[in-house]
Structures are given as C-alpha cells and as structure tokens.
Amino acid sequence: MRFAQALEKLSIAIEKVAAVLLAAITLLIVASAIGRYGFAAPIPDAFDVSRYLLGATILWGFASVGFRGSHIKVDLFAEMMPAGLRRLVDIFAWSVLLLFTVLLTWKMGERVLSAAASGETTFDLRLPAWPMMALIAAGAAVSTVAILARILIIARGEGGLDAFEDAEAASSLDDIDE
Amino acid sequence: MSHSDFVAVSGFAILFALMVLRVPIGVAMGLVGVGGFAAIAGVKPALNLLAQSPIRTVTDFNLSLIPFFILMGVLATNSGMSRELFRAGYAWLGQFRGGMALSTIAACAGFSAISGSSVATAATMTKIAHPEMKRVGYSDDVSTGVIAAGGTLGILIPPSVVLAVYAYITEQDVGKLFIAGVVPGLLAVLMYMATVRVAYGRKLPKGATFELGKAVRSLAGVWAVLVLFIAIIGSIYLGIATATEAAAVGSVLTALIGILRRRLGFHALMESLIEALRTSVAIYTILIGAILFGYFLAITQTPQKITAILVSWDLGAYGTLAVILGFFLLMGCILDAMAMIILLVPIVYPVIVQLGFDPIWFGIIIVMTVELGLITPPVGMNVFVINTISRDVSLPTIFRGVLPFVATDIIRLAILVLFPAIVLFLPGTMK
Numbered sequence: 319m320r321f322a323q324a325l326e327k328l329s330i331a332i333e334k335v336a337a338v339l340l341a342a343i344t345l346l347i348v349a350s351a352i353g354r355y356g357f358a359a360p361i362p363d364a365f366d367v368s369r370y371l372l373g374a375t376i377l378w379g380f381a382s383v384g385f386r387g388s389h390i391k392v393d394l395f396a397e398m399m400p401a402g403l404r405r406l407v408d409i410f411a412w413s414v415l416l417l418f419t420v421l422l423t424w425k426m427g428e429r430v431l432s433a434a435a436s437g438e439t440t441f442d443l444r445l446p447a448w449p450m451m452a453l454i455a456a457g458a459a460v461s462t463v464a465i466l467a468r469i470l471i472i473a474r475g476e477g478g479l480d481a482f483e484d485a486e487a488a489s490s491l492d493d494i495d496e
Numbered sequence: 497m498s499h500s501d502f503v504a505v506s507g508f509a510i511l512f513a514l515m516v517l518r519v520p521i522g523v524a525m526g527l528v529g530v531g532g533f534a535a536i537a538g539v540k541p542a543l544n545l546l547a548q549s550p551i552r553t554v555t556d557f558n559l560s561l562i563p564f565f566i567l568m569g570v571l572a573t574n575s576g577m578s579r580e581l582f583r584a585g586y587a588w589l590g591q592f593r594g595g596m597a598l599s600t601i602a603a604c605a606g607f608s609a610i611s612g613s614s615v616a617t618a619a620t621m622t623k624i625a626h627p628e629m630k631r632v633g634y635s636d637d638v639s640t641g642v643i644a645a646g647g648t649l650g651i652l653i654p655p656s657v658v659l660a661v662y663a664y665i666t667e668q669d670v671g672k673l674f675i676a677g678v679v680p681g682l683l684a685v686l687m688y689m690a691t692v693r694v695a696y697g698r699k700l701p702k703g704a705t706f707e708l709g710k711a712v713r714s715l716a717g718v719w720a721v722l723v724l725f726i727a728i729i730g731s732i733y734l735g736i737a738t739a740t741e742a743a744a745v746g747s748v749l750t751a752l753i754g755i756l757r758r759r760l761g762f763h764a765l766m767e768s769l770i771e772a773l774r775t776s777v778a779i780y781t782i783l784i785g786a787i788l789f790g791y792f793l794a795i796t797q798t799p800q801k802i803t804a805i806l807v808s809w810d811l812g813a814y815g816t817l818a819v820i821l822g823f824f825l826l827m828g829c830i831l832d833a834m835a836m837i838i839l840l841v842p843i844v845y846p847v848i849v850q851l852g853f854d855p856i857w858f859g860i861i862i863v864m865t866v867e868l869g870l871i872t873p874p875v876g877m878n879v880f881v882i883n884t885i886s887r888d889v890s891l892p893t894i895f896r897g898v899l900p901f902v903a904t905d906i907i908r909l910a911i912l913v914l915f916p917a918i919v920l921f922l923p924g925t926m927k
Contacts, residue, residue, distance in 0.1 A: 337769035344564060347744040351737065365557060372563070373554035379777035389520035390778045392830050394875065396518045411518040418523045421530075425546035432547075454551060479518065 322476045325467050329385045332460065336378040343368045343375065366440040370450035377457025384415060385464035387479030396479075408472050408479050416465045423462055426455040500536060504796035507532040511789075521835045522785030526550075529788035536795050545791055550784045557740065559664060562779060564743035565655045567772035568750050569611030572721070574768045575754030578620040580717030581606040582628075587714035590703030596632060597642045597692045597700060600625040604646030605685045606718065609725040610750065611650055612657035613775075614833065614870055618647025618878040622885045633701050636889045641897020644878045645688055648867040648905075651833060653681035654729055655743065657779070658866070662837055662859045665786070666845055670739045671732040672923040673859050678729070679922055680860055680912060687904045695900035720753045733926060779834060786838040799846045806847050813851040817913070820844050821865045828869020832877055836866050856923055857916045861909065868905045871898045 350364035383389055391411070396404050434448035471477045497505075507528050514524035534542035553559070572578075585599030585606070592598060600621060607617050621643045629639035651658050654674035663670035692700070728746045731737040737745070751768075754760030760768070793799055806816050823844075827836055841862065848858050870878040873895045883891055912919055 333770045333773065334766065337766060337773050340563060340567070340769050340773055341765075343560075344567065344744050344747055347560070347564075347741060348748050351741040351745065355737075369555045369557045369560065372560050373551065375563075375773065376554045376777055376780045379773045380781065383774055383777045383781070386774070388774060388778065390522065390782055390832060390835055391518050391520045392515045393518065394830060395516050407517055411520070414514060414519045414527065415523050418527055421543070421546055422550060425543060426551055429547040429551055451551065454554065 321474075322471050325385065325471070329382050329464065332378055332464075333382045336375050336382070339371055339375045339378075343371050346371075362442040363440045363445065366442070366445075366447075367450070370447070370454070374450065374453040374457055377454050378460065379457075380419075381457060381461040381464040384412075384419070384461050385468050387412070387468055389415070391479075393479075404478070405472060405475070409469055412465055412469045412472065412479070416462065416469065419458060419462045419465055423455065423458040426451075426458050430455050500796045501801075503532050503535045504792075504798050504801075507792060507796070515830075520781055520785075521831070521839070522781035522783070525782070525785030525789040525839065527785075529785065529790070529792040532792035533788075533795055545788055549787050549791070553784045553787050554780060559780075559783065561660055561670065561740040561743040562657055563772060563776040564740065564747050565612045565657055565660065566775050566779075567768065568655070568743065568747040569613055569616055570768045570771045570775075571747060571750040571754060571760065571765075572607070572610040573616060573620055574764050574771075575750070575757070575759035577610065577718070577721055578603065578607050579624050580714075581721065582621075582624050584711075584714040584718045586703065587711040588706075591706040593702050594692050594697055594700035595703035596625070596629050596634065597638065597696070598689050599703075600629070600639075600642050601646045601649075601685060601688045601692070604643070604649050605653060605681070606721055608649040608651075608653035608681070610655075610721055610746075612655045612660070614647050614650035614867060615877055615881050617650035618643055619881050619885060621646060622882045626882075626886050626889075632703070635699075636886075637893045637897030638696050638700070639897070640879075640882050640886065640889050640894040641899070641901060642688075642692060644871045644876070644882055644894060644898045645691075645901035645905075647878045647881075648870050649681060649684055649688075651863055651867045651870075652677050652684060652860075654678060654732075655739075655746075656863070658833055658837055658863055659859060660739070661779070661783070661834065662841060662863065664783075665838065665841055666855055666859070668855050668859065671735075672856050672926060674729065674739065675733050675926060676856050676860050676919050676923045677863075679918055680864065680908075683911075683918070684905075684908060687908055688901060691900050691904045720757075724749055724753070735926070782835055782838050786842070789839075790842055793842060799843050802843055803847045803850055807850070813853070814913070816847065816851060817853070820847065821861070821909075824862065824865045825869055825872065828866060828872065829875045833863075833866045833870060836869070837862065854916060854920060857912075857919045860919045861912060864905070864909055864912070868902065868909070871905075872902055 346364055346368050350361045354360040396407050399407060430448055430451045433451050438447040439445060440447055511524055511528045515521055530542050530545055533545060581603040582599060585602035586596060589595045589598040589602060604617055604621055611617055625643055626639055654677045656677060659673045659677060660670050663673050724746060728742045731742050732739055751760060824836060870876050879891060879894045882894055
C-alpha cells in the first residue's frame with residue numbers, strides 16, 4: 319500500500335498548486351474587471367495571462383483527475399460486473415485514456431515548439447506565449463505519469479476507479495455542522 | 497453505403513462501446529473524433545487536430561465562467577448556506593401542511609441560485625432536509641422524492657453550468673440563456689410546491705406555528721444569498737458585466753461572505769478550490785473531446801444527414817421535436833446531463849434551427865428534458881446520489897416518491913413548448 323499512498327500525497331500536492339493557480343486567476347479577472355469599470359484602466363494582458371494560466375490549471379488538474387479516476391464516465395455497467403472483470407475493464411479504460419494523453423502530450427509539445435519558433439506573443443505586452451503554453455503541455459506530460467500510476471494501482475489490486483459523481487457529491491459531504 | 501457513412505456509423509458504434517467500457521466520455525469522443533477524421537482525411541491532418549484544438553479549448557476565455565460558477569457553488573456549500581436556506585424556508589413555510597417539504601423546495605431553489613449543479617443541490621439537501629423530515633414523521637418516499645425533484649432546479653435556475661455549456665456549443669449568448677431560465681425556474685418551484693400539496697397534502701404533518709420575529713430573524717442567514725443572486729443576474733441582465741466577470745466576482749464575494757461570517761477557514765477554502773478544480777477538469781475533458789468529435793461530425797456531415805432523415809419522416813416541427821426529446825430522455829438512462837448536452841446537442845441542433853425553433857428557447861427545453869432524465873426511472877442521477885447518502889432508503893422508494901414530480905415536469909415541459917413566450921419574454925427585454 320505504500321506505493322499508492324505516496325502517489326496519493328503527490329497527487330494532492332499537485333492539486334494544491336493547481337488550486338492556488340485557480341484562485342489567482344479568479345482574483346486576476348476580478349481585479350481586471352474592477353480596473354476596467356472603476357478606473358477605466360484594465361490590467362494589461364489580464365485576458366491572455368488568465369486564459370493561458372487557466373489552461374495550465376486544467377491540464378495539471380487533468381493529471382489529478384486521471385490519477386483519482388473521477389472522470390465523467392458511464393459507471394453503471396462496470397459497477398454491475400464481478401470484481402475480476404471490472405478490474406480488467408478499468409485497466410482497459412485507463413489504457414485508452416493513457417493513449418489519448420500520450421498523443422496529446424506529443425502534439426501539444428510540437429505546438430509549443432512551433433509557437434516558440436514563430437515568436438507568438440500575448441496581445442498587450444507582447445510577452446512570448448510559448449512558456450505559458452509549455453506549462454500547459456507539462457501538465458499533459460505529468461498526466462501520462464499520473465494515469466500510468468493509476469493503471470499500476472488497479473493492476474496490483476490496490477484500488478479501482480472512483481465513480482465520477484463523487485467529485486461533486488463529496489464537497490457537500492463535509493457541509494459544516496453547527 | 498458511402499465510405500463516409502461507413503466511417504460515421506462505425507465511429508458511433510466504437511464511441512458507445514468505449515463508453516460502456518468505462519472510458520472517460522470526453523476521451524472516447526476525442527479518440528473517435530481523431531480516428532474518424534483520420535479515416536477520411538488521413539492520419540497526419542487528424543493528429544494535427546490534437547496539436548491545435550485541445551490547447552485552444554482549455555485557453556478559451558469564453559469557457560472560463562465554468563470553473564468560476566462551479567467554485568461559487570462549492571464555496572456556498574462549504575460555508576453552510578444550504579442549512580440556513582432550509583431554516584429560513586421552514587420559518588416562513590412551516591406553518592402550512594407539508595411545510596417542511598415546501599421549505600425543502602424553497603431551499604433547493606435558493607441553493608440553485610448560487611450553485612449550477614443539480615447533483616450538488618440534491619446531495620446537500622439530502623444531508624440537511626432528509627433527517628429533519630424523517631424526524632417530524634415524513635415517510636421516506638415523500639421526503640426523498642421532494643429532494644430529488646427539488647435538486648433538478650439547480651440546472652434551470654441561473655447560474656447553470658449546463659446552460660453555460662449549451663451556450664458555448666451553440667454559440668448563443670450565455671447571459672440571455674441565464675435570464676431565459678429565470679421564469680421557467682420560478683414556474684418549476686411553484687409547480688413542485690403545488691405537487692406536494694396535491695399529491696401528498698393530506699398525509700403530511702403540519703409544521704410549527706408561524707412566529708413573525710423568528711421568521712424575520714431567519715433571514716439574517718440568507719440575505720447574502722439573495723443579494724449575491726440579484727447582483728449576479730442583475731449585472732448580466734443589465735449588461736453591466738460579462739457572465740465570466742460576474743462569475744469571478746460572484747465566487748470571490750461568496751468566499752468573502754464565508755470568511756467574514758467565520759464559516760470558511762483556510763482549509764475549507766483550499767478544499768473548495770480543489771473540489772471546483774476536479775469538477776471543472778471533468779467537464780473540460782468532455783469539452784476537449786466534444787470539439788475533436790465535432791471535426792469528425794463535420795467531415796462525415798453527420799448532422800446534415802440526420803437532419804435530412806428527420807425532415808424526410810415528415811412529422812412536422814413538433815413531431816420531430818418530440819422524437820428528439822424522447823431520444824434525450826432515453827439517453828438519460830446512461831449519460832449524465834452534461835455529457836448528453838455536449839454529445840447530442842451538436843447533432844440535433846441543426847435540425848432545430850432548420851425547423852425554425854428559437855435557439856434560446858430550445859436551450860431551456862432541452863435542459864429541462866435532461867433534468868427530467870435525472871429523476872426518471874430506471875436510472876436517475878439525482879436518485880442515485882440521494883441513495884448513496886441516505887443508505888437506508890432504497891432506490892424504488894425514492895422513485896415512487898418522485899413520480900408525481902415527474903408528472904408535473906412533463907406538464908411544465910408541455911406548457912413551455914406550447915407557450916414559448918414564457919421563456920423568451922424576459923431575455924427579449926435585454927439590450
């Protein structure tokens with residue numbers, strides 16, 4: 319079980335970084351809106367920076383959701399299967415996810431290289447766009463490792479895939495009691 | 497069968513096979529999209545879709561309102577707003593027969609006004625309202641039925657994450673769609689309350705006697721929700737802020753209210769952000785896949801062909817609409833609301849436009865249909881969620897309790913199909 323627990327910790331650490339990034343983007347958009355409406359002075363590049371950072375947040379979050387197994391999927395049939403068959407199905411499903419993610423990492427990597435070569439920039443400040451795109455592609459690369467880890471955990475019989483509605487329902491489970 | 501028809505049919509067959517085998521829905525759509533495109537246009541152009549499209553989806557500013565609205569809902573949940581809504585509802589409505597069921601519906605409506613998710617609404621309310629209703633002598637079928645139905649308000653009363661996604665894929669104004677959901681949402685609340693009285697009225701216990709002072713004091717806990725809702729929907733309605741800005745401001749304000757009232761600490765904030773992140777990623781994954789799948793639909797001309805087939809059946813506009821809605825209800829047995837909208841709307845949307853239906857109106861109608869799927873037997877997501885939380889209540893019991901609400905839902909759907917003005921009047925007054 320130590321293997322699974324160590325990975326769990328790593329996945330939570332990644333999530334925390336992505337969560338802080340999400341908070342930062344939210345605040346950036348609020349600050350930019352206040353600047354624009356209140357002082358007629360929008361924050362330069364708030365638009366481009368926030369959308370690239372959101373992309374990075376989503377892809378790093380993709381790693382965590384791939385590790386946890388809480389993607390939106392049809393759980394109904396798998397949950398009716400006997401445990402042995404379900405394990406095989408889960409390994410198959412996550413191998414397909416792995417294939418997709420490997421292709422995505424490869425192609426996103428190429429996209430970053432082409433952005434670097436052509437000198438794509440942000441709209442206002444003319445900052446190079448490729449480092450932010452690279453952050454997004456890095457999320458895809460980390461995802462391949464995270465998904466592979468989940469496949470190993472399933473194969474070793476140390477865990478399965480979460481039913482996806484847990485992601486939403488779980489938040490309500492720790493509703494504050496008075 | 498032409499080559500492209502063969503590719504289209506095999507593509508859909510593989511898509512469903514992958515989905516049944518638990519492959520994430522977005523990934524199944526993405527791979528079939530790329531694979532199908534490759535079968536017609538070649539492997540290299542197909543792989544190039546992966547270089548361009550996903551990165552464009554995750555950096556699309558128009559989609560960023562999704563994580564913000566989700567964050568707002570999670571923050572509201574974690575700061576205990578749902579409990580206060582329930583208490584306030586009970587202080588005002590408890591005096592009537594079935595008052596606690598009425599308060600549950602009112603609380604669901606209030607919670608929907610800050611949360612865009614039906615499942616989250618049902619889950620929260622099960623924890624709060626079900627034990628209370630049990631305590632005062634409600635039978636399990638009635639109490640869980642009320643919660644399952646009340647939960648569906650989350651998807652209709654703005655802000656709604658599903659409506660935001662519908663707006664994105666059909667290129668409609670998200671603000672107009674939100675405003676269009678207001679009146680049907682209120683109608684749903686009134687009709688659900690009427691259903692409680694008509695279907696269960698005589699069986700239900702009366703609540704506490706009304707005390708004005710207590711009722712007024714109960715508002716102290718919920719005024720923030722009301723102010724937040726009016727500020728967000730008002731600013732979208734008046735065109736003061738874009739929906740994305742309203743969503744970002746809304747989530748920051750929800751967090752501030754929670755912090756100031758000492759309901760949210762650092763830990764709860766972090767948990768909320770992580771929760772919102774996980775849900776957003778799950779939705780983005782389907783969106784990435786859906787857009788890749790869209791290239792496959794376009795190159796095989798599937799929507800046009802389906803339009804031609806449906807039109808050739810000559811069922812008339814409303815007959816065709818009925819077929820489409822029936823199909824959505826059927827698919828609701830295996831797919832969740834969000835997945836259905838993302839997968840199926842691009843396929844049927846051209847038919848709807850060609851038949852001359854209003855896209856904003858159709859958005860509300862389809863979301864209501866999908867929401868009906870959340871509570872219809874044999875499989876309904878809300879019913880499952882309630883069952884996971886209240887383990888002692890069996891699925892058939894919940895379905896039995898929710899049946900009268902399914903009936904009212906169908907009546908409401910019929911009303912809105914016959915009188916589109918109920919949906920379209922309010923957005924029509926926007927600038």
